[in-house]
Amino acid sequence: MKIEAVWARSVRLSNTTLMTSYGSNAVERDHLFVAVATEDGTVGYGEGSPLPHFSGERAPEMQRVAAEVFAPALLGRDALDMEGAQQALRRALPHHGATKAALVSALFDLQGKRAGLPAHVLLGGAVATQVSVAGALGIEPIEVALQRVAELRAAGHRTVKMKVGADVDRDVRLVHAIREEHGFDVRIRADANGGYSVAQARRFAREVAEARLEYFEQPLAAHDIEGLVQLRASGLVPIAVDESLFSLQDAFDIARRGAADVFVIKLIKLGGLHVARKVVAIAEAAGIRCTAVSPYETALGVSANLHLVASSDVFAHDSELGVGVSSVAVPGVRELSFQGGRLVVPAAPGLGVEMPEGFFAPVAA
Template identity: 30%
Template sequence: MARIAHVEILMVDLPPAVTRVDAIQSFVSQETPIVRITDAEGAVGTGYSYTIGTGGPAVISLLERTLAPRLIGREAEEIEGIWRDLLFATHATAVGAITSLALAAVDTALWDLRCRRAGLPLWRMAGGAKESVPLYTTEGGWLHLPAEALAEDAAEMKGRGFAGAKLKIGKPSIAEDRARLARVRDAVGEDFHLMVDANQAFDLAEALRRADMLAETGIHWFEEPMPADDVGAHAVLAARSRVPVAVGESLYSLSQFKDYLTQGAASVVQADVARIGGITPWLKAAHLAEGFSVPVCPHFLMELHVSLVCAVPNAPMLEYIPQLDAITSSRLDIREGRAHPPDAPGLGIEWDWNTIRARIVHGSHHCIGGGETHAAHGHGHRAEV
């Protein structure tokens, strides 16, 4: 073991390679905070999180002013203790997206450091349940695309061996959503999973109406039908819908997942490693879902989630949406529609540091270092680079 000696914080902005539109918004940006943690022996771990275009500077500020100084002098292997202490240090702003995203950047860096020091890939270090996982695609299912484009993309991905495709819904009328789904079903047949995602656009009455229509089309799950903070409405929908209800990308703590599971309000858990606060709580959410015989199919971040879904036994599919292509030299290992986790030690993400440093968002780059004495009080040397 070795104590943390230095923390580097920065952020890059990654515009999506394709236009992404759902029922409530259009994605024009992926702010990506990155944290590099160096221990006293010179080992380095890199972690990250993301926003979809707002809040990134607040995440950086929380990292720079509150979280990173508390890391200096801590034993890097004490990941659970560090996560708990940082959560307590931010208890006035938790539970919430900004705090969870900042915690995730730190926690994923610590897990990367741990795995690198041990010489093990993350998927083995965190459980090693399986060596590959089927993929489903979302990248060709955006709401602005015409039905023919949806059908062509889904058929292509089926031909590549993918297990399914997810389509955005939320057109003004049920009839329009029904027609789009029917066109895709005609193109791919019955032996291909189709999922839908409403991105919290409906109220309970409308979600119930759409669920009846979705059952007719053989939809595999109905994702984020309503605002995520309304557990009771999801419980009603889950009890009455013939289509499984999927939630999780907009939940920010283990306790929120507990509420959904104990009330029978979720049939699929979609914990997002960035939004729940890192690998440490993600694994807890996955194992909690396993106790309820509920699968975990995480949201986004496929480059990191591939290792986590292969670490646990109850993760049947991985979502395909590339995020990091512009700043990495590694790519998801896909063979016959299945994703294979990296075997390299750590997260297995090969960062392109020259590109990253050329794309740093102004004012987001900070280096923090100090000794044990300062760390106890949450202080340390801070300098913008």
């Protein structure tokens, strides 16, 4: 079953994001969508919505890379040879994880359709039919954040991720304000996006210790693995890594050095589901828990993450998958089922999300 065609399209969609230690939020974002077709007419779809400040990719350039570099590397290949496809993408051009993630998702979608199986079965598991999702708070005034927590709880979310890293005093006050208003009925995780110094991170962890955070995500700069090791050894709070985890090799090194309790899994960092499942295997072996994060993607991108979560019980924390963080949709695409703080894992073959007819018609790779 040979790959006969690859299509790519960049689309700008309304999509409010969160204020973080990186800077201000945005009201529109560019998303990359791809389709991969085989000679028998089977078509798989994938999404790779980048975080430019995070990985350096932007969707318009991703569309060109997909068409001019990655499509030629895939055309004529066996669509069932996932490892071969991943290696072909690696040889064609390094990095570009979000673009690769979109194409790999499309291949899983295609394979699932051919086999009549949902993608999580191809990934090796079916341990969940629903996935609990967390809500999120940007860096905003405390009174605004508290109102947001109340809204998230009313929508069924039981975990709140708060962005920190710009002002330790404000961050500590907010943690205690949430605990005072909501008690321990809501789980709290804090994400500094590498915005703290070692001293600031230690202070924050120490001053919120009684609040029992679920975990403290990327407190230090991505390169400071030794700092993460020392902070984790303090025993003040579990440590999660995000910006420090961009590859299979990163995962191995972090696990070997004991730098994290939690891996934040983002397909756009790792190059897609195939490599992500290998990172999950390292986590399984090392006793590290995982959280799937894809906050600004449409139903297509979110579905890929749901299938990954359903493939392993190492995903012990609520995922961050669109709902409760942002809301973005492609007209004509059916939304995923969300109720009581949980998203339903699609049971249809492949990823379980179809794109509108003619969506890729203007652009062929």
